[in-house]
Amino acid sequence: xxxxxISSSAALAEALHEEMQRDETIFIMGEDLVSHAGVFGQFKGxxxxxxxRIIDTxxxxxxxxxxGVGAALTGMRPIVDxxxxxxxxxxxxxxxxxxxxxxxxxxxxxxxxxxxxxxxGAGLRAAAQxxxxxxxxxxxxxxxxxxxxxxxxxxxxxxxxxxxDDNPVxxxxxxxxxxxxxxxxxxxxxxPLGRAAVKKEGKDVTLLCYGAGYYLCEEAAExxxxxxxxxxxxxxxxxxxxxxxxxxxSIAKTHRAVIVHEACLTGGFGAELAARIQDELFDELDAxxxxxxxxxxxxxxxxxxxxxxxxxxxxVAAAVHAVTYR
Amino acid sequence: xxxxRKKLLELYRQMVTVRQFETMAGEYFAAGKIPxxxxxxxxxxxxxxxxxSCLRPDDYVITTHRGHGHMIAKGADLKRxxxxxxxxxxxxxxxxxxxxxxxxxxxxxxxANGVVxxxxxxxxxxxxxxxxxxxxxxxxxxxxxxxxxxxPVHEAMNMASIWKLPIxxxxxxxxxxSTTPLEYACSxxxxxxxxxxxxxxxxxxxxxxxxxxxxxxxKAVIRARAGEGPTFIENKTYRIKGHYEGxxxxxxxxxxxxxxxxxxxxxNRFSRVLFKKRVLxxxxxxxxxxxxxxxxxxxxxxxENSPFPQxxxxxxxxxxxx
Numbered sequence: 001x002x003x004x005x006i007s008s009s010a011a012l013a014e015a016l017h018e019e020m021q022r023d024e025t026i027f028i029m030g031e032d033l034v035s036h037a038g039v040f041g042q043f044k045g046x047x048x049x050x051x052x053r054i055i056d057t058x059x060x061x062x063x064x065x066x067x068g069v070g071a072a073l074t075g076m077r078p079i080v081d082x083x084x085x086x087x088x089x090x091x092x093x094x095x096x097x098x099x100x101x102x103x104x105x106x107x108x109x110x111x112x113x114x115x116x117x118x119x120x121g122a123g124l125r126a127a128a129q130x131x132x133x134x135x136x137x138x139x140x141x142x143x144x145x146x147x148x149x150x151x152x153x154x155x156x157x158x159x160x161x162x163x164x165d166d167n168p169v170x171x172x173x174x175x176x177x178x179x180x181x182x183x184x185x186x187x188x189x190x191x192p193l194g195r196a197a198v199k200k201e202g203k204d205v206t207l208l209c210y211g212a213g214y215y216l217c218e219e220a221a222e223x224x225x226x227x228x229x230x231x232x233x234x235x236x237x238x239x240x241x242x243x244x245x246x247x248x249x250s251i252a253k254t255h256r257a258v259i260v261h262e263a264c265l266t267g268g269f270g271a272e273l274a275a276r277i278q279d280e281l282f283d284e285l286d287a288x289x290x291x292x293x294x295x296x297x298x299x300x301x302x303x304x305x306x307x308x309x310x311x312x313x314x315x316v317a318a319a320v321h322a323v324t325y326r
Numbered sequence: 327x328x329x330x331r332k333k334l335l336e337l338y339r340q341m342v343t344v345r346q347f348e349t350m351a352g353e354y355f356a357a358g359k360i361p362x363x364x365x366x367x368x369x370x371x372x373x374x375x376x377x378x379s380c381l382r383p384d385d386y387v388i389t390t391h392r393g394h395g396h397m398i399a400k401g402a403d404l405k406r407x408x409x410x411x412x413x414x415x416x417x418x419x420x421x422x423x424x425x426x427x428x429x430x431x432x433x434x435x436x437x438a439n440g441v442v443x444x445x446x447x448x449x450x451x452x453x454x455x456x457x458x459x460x461x462x463x464x465x466x467x468x469x470x471x472x473x474x475x476x477x478p479v480h481e482a483m484n485m486a487s488i489w490k491l492p493i494x495x496x497x498x499x500x501x502x503x504s505t506t507p508l509e510y511a512c513s514x515x516x517x518x519x520x521x522x523x524x525x526x527x528x529x530x531x532x533x534x535x536x537x538x539x540x541x542x543x544x545k546a547v548i549r550a551r552a553g554e555g556p557t558f559i560e561n562k563t564y565r566i567k568g569h570y571e572g573x574x575x576x577x578x579x580x581x582x583x584x585x586x587x588x589x590x591x592x593x594n595r596f597s598r599v600l601f602k603k604r605v606l607x608x609x610x611x612x613x614x615x616x617x618x619x620x621x622x623x624x625x626x627x628x629x630e631n632s633p634f635p636q637x638x639x640x641x642x643x644x645x646x647x648x
Contacts, residue, residue, distance in 0.1 A: 027458065052458075058488065063481035066447020067454055070465075073436055074386065074455040093478070097441050098448060105427040106437060107420035108643030143644055166646045 003153075003183035011152035011184045012173065013037075013044045015159045016079070018188055020050050023077060026163060027053040029064060030081025030117075039083060040119060040178050065091030065116065069098050069168075072114040077163060084130050085118035085172060088137075099168040100143030111166035115159070121174035121212055121262055122310055128298035131306075133211070133263035138170045139240050139272065145169045145193055146240040150214035152182040154237055157191030165193060174212045174262075194241035198250065202232035205256040205320050208247060208273060210236040213260040213311075216292075220316035229324055239269055247273075248281055255286040256323045260316050265293035287323035292316050334605050337379055337536055339614050341371040341593050344395040346618050347404065348567075350626065351394065351411060351425075355571045360411050364425045367395040369534075369566035372592035373498050374399045376539030377466060377559075380547045386434045386452045386465040388445035391426045392498075392565075393438035396468050401433045404625035414632035421635045422643060442503075443473035446482035446495070453491030453556070464550040466494040472503025474517050483524040483558070492550035494543065495526070495558045498533065500565035505577040521558035533561030534592040537599070564590070 006014070020026045027050075028043060034056045037043045047054045057064050061082065068080035082088055088095060095116065103112055122131035138144050145167055149155045155173065162169040199214065200221055207217040214235045221231040234250050236243065251257050257277055259270035270291035277289050295309040348366040355364050367374065374395030378387065381400065389396040397407060402418070410417030410428050418428045429437035436452060439445045449467035456463045473479055474497055486493045497517050501508050514520060521528025527549075531542045539561055546557035564586035568575045588594060600606035 029454075055454075058481070058484060060481035060485060062478040063447040063450055063485050066478065066482070067451035067485070070436070070448035070451020070453070071455040071458075072451070073431070073448070074452045075459060076455045078451070093441055093444060094447055098439075098444060102429075102437065103646065104644050105419060105423040106429040106431070106643075107418065107422045108646070109419070109429060109431050111646045145645075 003185050005181050006152055006184050007179050007181050008152045008155050008173070009040065009042045009178040010044070011156040012042050012159055013046060014184070015156040016043065016046060016163070017049065019160055019163045020046070020053060025075060026077045026079065027055060028079040028081060029055040029057055029067060031057055031059055031083045033081060038081065040175065042119070042178060061087045061090035062094055065094035066098065068114040068116065069094060069102065069112065072112045073102070073110055077113045079115045079117055079163065082116060082118045085120035085134055086129050086132050088118060088134060095138070095144070096141050100141045103167070104143055112168050113166045115162045115169045115171050117171045117173070119175045120172045121176055122294070122299045122306060123176040125301060125303055125306060127301040131299035133172070133261065135170070135172050135239060136263060136267060136269045136272070139269055143168065144240065145238070146172070147193060147238050148172045148211040149237055150177070150211055150235055152180070153184045154191060154197070154235070156184055157189050158193070158237060161190045161193050164190070169193070172211065177212060191237065193238045194243055195238065196234050196236045196243035196246040198232060198246065199235045200231070200233040202230040202254065204230045204254055205232070205258060205324055206250040206254045207231050207233045207258050207260060207316065208236060209233065209260040210239065212262045216311060216313045216316050217260050219313035220320065223313065223317050224320055229320060231320060244276065244280065247277070251277065251281050251284050255284055257285070258290045258292060258316060258319045258323060260292045260311065262311060263293055264296045265291060266296050268293050287325065290319040290323050292319050331605050334600060334603070335610070337375055337540070338596060338600060338606065339618065340375040340379070340399055341536065341596065342614055343618050343621070344371045344374060344398050345593055346615070346622055347394055347398060347407070350622055352567065352571055354411070361413055362424055363570045363572070364411065365392040365570050366567040367392050369586060369591065370498055370500060370563045371395055372536035372539050372596070373496070373533045373561040373563055374468070376536040377494065377496055377543040379540055380543040381464065381466065383433055385463050386436050386449070387468070388436045388449050388466070389438045389468045390442070390445065390470060390473070391438065391440050392470070393428065393468070394425070397428055397430070397435055397438070400435050402428070402430050402435060404621060405628040408625040408629040409632045412629045412632070413634065414629055415635045415639070416628070416632035420639065420643070443469055443476035443479050445469060446473070447478050449493055450482045450485050450491060453486055453493040454489065456492050457489065462551045464492045464494060464547050466496060468496045468498060470503060471497060471499040471501065471508050471512065471517060472506070473497070474520060475511055483521065483526060483556070486556040487524045487526050490553060490555035492553070493556040494546045494550065495556060497558070497560050499560050499562045502565055502569065502578065504569045507577070516560065518558060518560040526556050526558045528558040528560065530560045530562060533563035534590055534595060536592060536596050
């Protein structure tokens with residue numbers, strides 16, 4: 001089968017179409033899904049094809065998340081649309097005290113096949129309550145899996161694996177990337193959770209990234225190539241479980257690492273990853289691990305300020321310069 | 327008539343089982359055999375037994391931190407319950423849950439829940455799942471008066487109502503939310519009136535009268551199975567023991583507690599009815615209490631003989647490999 005160039009949003013809809021066709025226990029619930037096929041049009045075509053399985057809910061995030069748990073416990077495979085990932089705060093008990101723990105607390109009696117689909121990220125001038133990247137909160141929660149795809153082909157393969165997974169999965173998809181296009185196979189393929197991808201091979205430095213961070217790395221790598229710095233890009237794709245093997249193989253080659261994410265720096269996933277790299281790969285390193293992330297403030301509204309606080313490709317390049325001293 | 331007599335005796339036996347279980351749990355907790363903390367439902371047996379007597383094995387129940395009674399009434403195995411309280415390997419949750427998280431998914435017990443009101447959104451999902459799977463199961467969520475002040479309760483009641491989900495919201499109004507009295511914490515004196523705000527039929531029941539509880543639950547179950555939607559039942563009752571075992575209970579007086587014992591005690595009340603109907607006799611009472619004690623003793627022996635989990639067992643059961 002051939003690849004087509006389609007958007008991230010179309011890749012999501014295509015994947016879910018395939019999955020819902022395959023398994024009639026899958027359904028999607030959330031706010032404003034039916035009339036516009038999701039607030040970003042991300043479920044285009046699904047309401048028509050699967051009437052009754054795309055369910056509009058009241059604005060009740062706690063109960064929507066809890067419904068995902070209850071339906072998963074009783075034979076369904078729900079996908080819960082959180083509208084904006086920022087609103088996970090309204091459902092934290094259901095996510096962290098219930099979904100994450102129920103299987104464990106019951107001594108493994110049950111499975112919980114539920115996906116919490118969370119559109120996240122900044123850059124849309126949506127200000128502080130509609131722009132966050134909160135993935136690291138959930139990495140900190142045993143019992144959840146955390147997936148943050150970047151390219152459309154990853155979105156398709158990863159959402160299909162997430163939907164088939166019998167554990168609760170937090171799936172973060174960046175709002176600004178919905179329209180971004182890329183090659184996607186027509187095949188019915190899966191990308192296993194917990195497998196990173198080396199998206200560009202290089203020998204001088206490893207750029208570890210996920211979600212929107214991937215595109216910053218891609219841009220930075222092009223600039224760096226002009227300076228004869230050959231960057232390797234490892235797109236983590238899944239933060240939990242984490243593919244340390246691919247990370248280790250890359251760092252064993254480059255001996256330098258820069259971690260890039262859009263979430264704010266302090267306490268972000270980069271902190272965890274940097275800690276693991278120094279712990280497990282200390283002897284491979286020729287320079288300290290650098291992190292690039294947003295500044296530690298809420299996302300401001302006015303464009304110049306928002307652009308200022310978000311990480312840019314130049315920041316990635318600067319971090320690379322800082323670790324590629326000879 | 328004989329059939330009815332058998333059913334009444336079974337209700338009585340179940341209430342005695344809950345009472346004896348809770349009494350045993352209190353004693354073993356005091357003796358240091360049960361780690362952590364436990365919340366007993368002594369005085370509330372009519373609610374748990376009355377409601378669950380209307381359910382089928384494939385119906386769902388979610389309960390609270392004060393959930394032993396609901397589990398027993400839904401058919402949970404005493405042996406595995408006691409073993410779980412003791413933190414043993416053969417407990418329902420292999421020692422990972424304890425009193426507040428006992429679950430038996432094979433008989434529709436979707437778990438006790440340690441978070442006040444934590445069960446309501448989940449039961450709403452179970453109700454939605456029933457509706458999507460087009461079965462005639464019902465889903466019951468027990469919660470306390472304190473829970474009715476939490477936001478998720480209101481989200482759940484609204485969603486259950488708009489979708490006409492087959493749910494029984496059963497609030498056990500035992501009048502104390504930990505140390506806080508209902509008249510302080512609730513904007514209304516009667517909790518069932520809150521159901522009207524969600525267009526859900528609400529009924530207040532004498533929660534210490536098991537036949538009244540059963541009647542209300544039966545009606546709600548029929549309504550739910552017929553696809554007519556949720557019902558809100560307020561079982562007005564009283565918690566005889568502290569919020570948790572060891573609670574110094576400075577917030578209430580002994581005389582208040584005494585008012586709800588003896589004559590108002592749900593088991594005493596039911597036995598008076600049964601004596602009058604000539605269903606119970608002194609001999610049958612003694613026999614039931616002794617049979618329940620024997621079953622409980624067997625459960626305790628089972629739990630005591632069960633090994634503690636290995637420390638490293640803590641690492642199992644988190645994720646399932648799909």
